[in-house]
Amino acid sequence: MSVLATLRGISKTFANGTLAVDGLDLDIADGEFLTFLGPSGCGKSTALRMLAGLMPPTSGTIGWTGGARPQVGFVFQEPTLMPWASVFDNVWLPLRLRHIPRRDAARSIDEALDLVGLGAFAKVYPRELSGGMKMRVSIARALVTRPPLLLLDEPFAALDEITRFKLNDDLLALKTELGTTVGFVTHSVFESVYLSTRIAVFSPRPGRIVAGIDIPEPLPRNEEFRLSAVYADHCRIVSAALHKAMNAPQQQTVAQ
Amino acid sequence: MSEPRANGRATNALPDFVLPVAIFIAALAGWEAVVRLNDIPPYLLPSPSLIGETIVKDWPLLSGSLWVTLKITFSALFLAIAGGLFLAILFAQWKWVERSFFPFAVILQVTPVIAIAPLLLVYLDAQTAVLVCAFIVAFFPILSNTVLGLASADHNLVELYELYGASRWQQLRLLRLPGALPYFLGGLKIGGGLALIGAIVAEIAAGSAGQGTGLAFRIAEAGYRLNIPRMFAALVLISVTGIAIFLFFSILSHLLLGRWHDSQRSREA
Numbered sequence: 001m002s003v004l005a006t007l008r009g010i011s012k013t014f015a016n017g018t019l020a021v022d023g024l025d026l027d028i029a030d031g032e033f034l035t036f037l038g039p040s041g042c043g044k045s046t047a048l049r050m051l052a053g054l055m056p057p058t059s060g061t062i063g064w065t066g067g068a069r070p071q072v073g074f075v076f077q078e079p080t081l082m083p084w085a086s087v088f089d090n091v092w093l094p095l096r097l098r099h100i101p102r103r104d105a106a107r108s109i110d111e112a113l114d115l116v117g118l119g120a121f122a123k124v125y126p127r128e129l130s131g132g133m134k135m136r137v138s139i140a141r142a143l144v145t146r147p148p149l150l151l152l153d154e155p156f157a158a159l160d161e162i163t164r165f166k167l168n169d170d171l172l173a174l175k176t177e178l179g180t181t182v183g184f185v186t187h188s189v190f191e192s193v194y195l196s197t198r199i200a201v202f203s204p205r206p207g208r209i210v211a212g213i214d215i216p217e218p219l220p221r222n223e224e225f226r227l228s229a230v231y232a233d234h235c236r237i238v239s240a241a242l243h244k245a246m247n248a249p250q251q252q253t254v255a256q
Numbered sequence: 257m258s259e260p261r262a263n264g265r266a267t268n269a270l271p272d273f274v275l276p277v278a279i280f281i282a283a284l285a286g287w288e289a290v291v292r293l294n295d296i297p298p299y300l301l302p303s304p305s306l307i308g309e310t311i312v313k314d315w316p317l318l319s320g321s322l323w324v325t326l327k328i329t330f331s332a333l334f335l336a337i338a339g340g341l342f343l344a345i346l347f348a349q350w351k352w353v354e355r356s357f358f359p360f361a362v363i364l365q366v367t368p369v370i371a372i373a374p375l376l377l378v379y380l381d382a383q384t385a386v387l388v389c390a391f392i393v394a395f396f397p398i399l400s401n402t403v404l405g406l407a408s409a410d411h412n413l414v415e416l417y418e419l420y421g422a423s424r425w426q427q428l429r430l431l432r433l434p435g436a437l438p439y440f441l442g443g444l445k446i447g448g449g450l451a452l453i454g455a456i457v458a459e460i461a462a463g464s465a466g467q468g469t470g471l472a473f474r475i476a477e478a479g480y481r482l483n484i485p486r487m488f489a490a491l492v493l494i495s496v497t498g499i500a501i502f503l504f505f506s507i508l509s510h511l512l513l514g515r516w517h518d519s520q521r522s523r524e525a
C-alpha cells in the first residue's frame with residue numbers, strides 16, 4: 001500500500017505552555033481507516049487538526065505524497081451546521097466556497113445526501129433534524145467534494161448507542177464505496193476496533209503513539225463481526241494497550 | 257371541554273389577544289369613570305374620550321408634528337443602521353480599528369443625550385441638532401449588538417471556512433453576517449425605540465429654539481398654555497409611534513429568523 005502522509009517528530013506546544021503532542025512519528029497509508037485512540041485530553045484532536053492543516057505543528061514535518069495536502073473533509077464532534085441554511089445549502093458550502101453555483105453543485109449535493117440517506121431532507125432546516133441526522137448532514141458536507149482524506153473528530157460521541165452503531169456501519173459502507181482514507185478520533189475501544197484497519201493508541205498528555213495495532217479483518221464489517229470472537233480478541237488487545245499507556249509514568253508537561 | 261394545551265392552561269378557546277385587549281379597555285373605562293364620577297376638570301386630568309376628541313379636533317396641527325417627529329426618528333434610525341452596520345463590519349475585519357474607535361462610541365453612549373443637546377444646539381440648527389441626538393442614542397445598541405453578533409460565529413465553522421480556503425469576504429457574507437442577524441435585529445428593536453426617545457428629548461431641550469414643529473414641542477407648548485388634553489393627545493401619538501416601531505421590528509425579526517433561530521421558536525404543542 002502506498003503512503004499518503006508521513007508525520008515526523010510532530011510536536012505541539014500551545015501558547016500557554018501546554019505540551020499537547022510530543023514527537024509523533026506516523027505513516028498514513030492510502031486507503032486505510034486509521035483511528036486515534038486515547039484518554040481525554042491526550043492530544044488526539046490536536047493531532048487531527050494539525051493533519052487537516054487547521055493548526056501548524058510547533059516542530060516536525062508532515063509530508064504528503066503528491067507534494068501538497070490533498071483536499072480534506074473534516075467532521076467535528078458537533079454537527080457544526082449553519083442554522084440559517086437549509087440542509088442542501090449546508091452541504092453546498094464547500095463547493096460554494098469554490099465559487100461553484102448552486103445549480104452546478106446540485107448533483108454532487110444530492111449524491112452526498114443520498115450517500116448518508118438524507119436525500120429527502122434537502123429543504124429542511126437543521127433545527128428540524130435529530131442529532132443523528134445533523135451528524136449525517138455534517139458527513140455529507142465533508143464528502144461532497146469527494147476528498148481523498150476524511151478526518152472525523154469523535155463524530156458520534158454525543159449520540160446514543162443505537163444511532164452510533166448505525167452511523168458506524170454507514171461510515172464503513174461509505175469508506176469502502178469511495179475508497180477514502182479515513183482518520184478517526186474516539187475514546188471508545190469498541191468503536192475503534194469495529195471501524196479501523198489500524199489503531200494508534202495515544203498515551204496521556206503529552207500525546208505520543210505508544211502502540212499501533214492492525215485490525216486486518218476486511219471492510220465493511222457487520223453485526224456478525226461485532227459478536228465474533230475475533231472482535232472480542234482485538235478489543236482485549238487494544239484495551240490492554242490502552243491500560244498500559246494510561247499507567248505508564250508521565251513526565252511533567254506544563255512549564256511553570 | 258376542549259383539549260388541554262401543552263402549557264397546561266385551562267382554555268376556553270379564546271384567542272391570545274382577547275385578554276390583554278379586554279384589560280386595556282377596562283383600564284380606559286375605569287379612567288373614564290373616575291374622571292366623570294368625580295367631576296375632575298380636564299385641566300387636571302382629561303378623560304380618555306376627551307383625549308380622543310382632542311386628537312381628532314387638533315389633527316391638522318398634531319399630524320404635522322407627528323410627521324416631523326417620524327421623519328427625524330426614521331432618518332436618525334436609518335443613519336444609525338447604516339453607520340452601525342458599517343462600523344461593526346470594519347471592527348470585525350480589523351481588530352485595531354475596533355480597539356481605536358470603540359472608546360469613542362462608548363463615550364457618546366454613556367454621556368446622557370440631554371446633556372449633549374444644548375451644546376449641539378449651539379453649533380447646529382435645531383432640526384439637525386435633534387437629528388444628531390436621536391442618531392447618537394440609536395447608534396450604539398445597533399453597533400455593539402452587531403459587533404457582538406459578528407464576533408459570535410461558531411469557532412468550528414470559522415475553521416471549516418478556513419479549511420476550504422474561504423476568502424475574508426466569503427466568510428463575512430456567508431458566515432458572519434447571517435450569524436449576526438439575530439443580534440442586529442435585537443439592536444434594531446432597542447435602537448428604534450431609542451431613536452424616538454432621543455428625538456423627543458432633544459426637542460424638549462431645544463425648547464423655543466425648536467420653532468414649534470415636532471410632537472415634543474407640542475407637549476411643551478400645550479403645557480405653557482395649560483392645554484392638558486392636547487398634552488395627553490401628543491403623548492398618545494408618541495406612545496403609538498413607539499409601539500408601532502417595536503411591532504414593526506418584531507414582525508421583521510419573525511419574518512427573517514422564523515425558520516431557523518431559536519428566539520422565534522414557539523413551543524410545539
Ligand SMILES: Nc1ncnc2c1ncn2[C@@H]1O[C@H](COP(=O)(O)OP(=O)(O)OP(=O)(O)O)[C@@H](O)[C@H]1O
Pocket residue numbers: 014015016018019020038039040041042043044045046047187205
Ligand atoms: N487552544 C488551546 N490552548 C491551550 N491548550 C490547549 C488548546 N487546545 C487543547 N489544549 C490542551 O491540549 C491538550 C490536548 O487537547 P486535545 O483537544 O487534543 O485532547 P483530546 O485528546 O482531543 O481530548 P478529548 O478526547 O477530550 O477531546 C489538552 O490538555 C488541552 O487542555
Ligand SMILES: [Mg+2]
Pocket residue numbers: 044045046153154
Ligand atoms: Mg478532542
